[in-house]
Amino acid sequence: NAGVTQTPKFRVLKTGQSMTLLCAQDMNHEYMYWYRQDPGMGLRLIHYSVGEGTTAKGEVPDGYNVSRLKKQNFLLGLESAAPSQTSVYFCASSYSRAPYEQYFGPGTRLTVT
Amino acid sequence: AQKITQTQPGMFVQEKEAVTLDCTYDTSDPSYGLFWYKQPSSGEMIFLIYQGSYDQQNATEGRYSLNFQKARKSANLVISASQLGDSAMYFCAMRDAGRRALTFGSGTRLQVQP
Numbered sequence: 001n002a003g004v005t006q007t008p009k010f011r012v013l014k015t016g017q018s019m020t021l022l023c024a025q026d027m028n029h030e031y032m033y034w035y036r037q038d039p040g041m042g043l044r045l046i047h048y049s050v051g052e053g054t055t056a057k058g059e060v061p062d063g064y065n066v067s068r069l070k071k072q073n074f075l076l077g078l079e080s081a082a083p084s085q086t087s088v089y090f091c092a093s094s095y096s097r098a099p100y101e102q103y104f105g106p107g108t109r110l111t112v113t
Numbered sequence: 114a115q116k117i118t119q120t121q122p123g124m125f126v127q128e129k130e131a132v133t134l135d136c137t138y139d140t141s142d143p144s145y146g147l148f149w150y151k152q153p154s155s156g157e158m159i160f161l162i163y164q165g166s167y168d169q170q171n172a173t174e175g176r177y178s179l180n181f182q183k184a185r186k187s188a189n190l191v192i193s194a195s196q197l198g199d200s201a202m203y204f205c206a207m208r209d210a211g212r213r214a215l216t217f218g219s220g221t222r223l224q225v226q227p
Contacts, residue, residue, distance in 0.1 A: 088156065090158060
């Protein structure tokens with residue numbers, strides 16, 4: 001049981017490049033989330049999904065897109081990377097019932113130069 | 114809008130002593146959940162403890178307990194008998210009833226000294 005996995009673990013992009021971060025969970029969770037963590041700060045919600053085929057915006061969605069074509073996968077895309085998107089990205093998943101505890105992936109450290 | 118406030122950027126505690134990490138929250142939703150996560154230097158987010166807004170008793174998990182004072186809107190984490198391995202960032206978070214997503218505070222860095 002791998003839990004929540006994220007690919008890749010590290011990435012360096014040049015400004016304007018695009019990339020996709022992959023999150024996979026094997027716990028059959030309905031809900032999935034993408035957060036970003038900037039230095040000295042807590043996590044902020046980018047996008048989330050309450051089920052296969054559905055997505056919604058979080059607090060900081062600009063510059064990102066997401067897709068959830070399969071229940072176990074949640075993809076985060078950066079179409080044109082900017083230095084302000086340098087951050088650590090965390091994926092999380094949870095059941096759709098209380099206590100809604102979220103299980104986090106190990107994170108992806110992204111640097112945009 | 115929901116808000117979580119952690120007013121202690123850093124804390125020091127001696128090994129084997131207890132420590133309290135403060136967390137206050139603001140929400141207009143009567144149904145909510147409060148969480149504490151630990152983030153060691155390796156970076157992963159580790160779930161510690163949960164308290165539901167309708168729970169009558171304070172939550173406990175081993176050496177962790179949550180001092181929930183609903184009227185004061187506070188949810189402080191108490192770590193008893195601190196260990197060197199407790200040195201980490203600690204985040205308080207609240208679940209939004211609508212989105213089921215978490216709103217995080219800015220964190221408290223705890224350093225346990227031998």
